[in-house]
Amino acid sequence: MALPQQASMAFALPGGETSIPSRKRPIDLVHLTRETFGNRALETEILSLFSRQICTIVDRLSQANADERVRLARSLKGSARAVGAFRVADMAESIEQSPSNAKLVNELRPEIDDVRDYIAAITR
Template sequence: MGQAVLNAEHPVFSSPAGESQLEARSRPVDLVHLARQTGGNRGLEEEVLQIFLKQAHKLAREMEQGCDCDARKLAAHNLKGAARAVGAFNVANCAGDLEDHPSEAAYVSSLVAEVNITCDYISSLLR
């Protein structure tokens, strides 16, 4: 019998959804995490992602429009929680940074860019 060769690009074990852990980390939404959160219910996954899309766009617009620091901090906190729930960990991290530095425009820009990337990805999943 030949010996199996372990390769980071083709791991022996993949996630229940059929994607490798390497692929899951490179995506804007961790689909394995989302499946765990929804008990694997695809209809619920779609519903949760649609709600997240609306909320993320709304909160990103609010933060871009120059709301005061307290409002921006609260919006970032809310977005961080929603992003973690669906597995959008890059958005959650950017929102956490903005929550810690609500007066810094660079953090707003980074968060809005990450929200756009993630929302584009989610939209492609829902087509």
């Protein structure tokens, strides 16, 4: 007897199976679903870890020297791409390429806040 498959976040939301990848949302849920093979529990766990990680990184970025910013930005970029937070990943890549640009670090915080709010909304 086959066990019922738990709906992933991407397909549990309005739009159903017609959902397409989107860089307009803070997290591309279609990308996340592909990465987790539709495992809702895994999606929730990954998003929770990512939410905690991005807070730590953005706080450390503002105090870091250029070398540390490169390392932190590279870590953030990889994690963000893995979960589908492509705008955060793009911003982290910009910081990685220009670590002395404090304006880029300041512009990242509102995006991080949007991602965290989005994660909180979809994982309730």
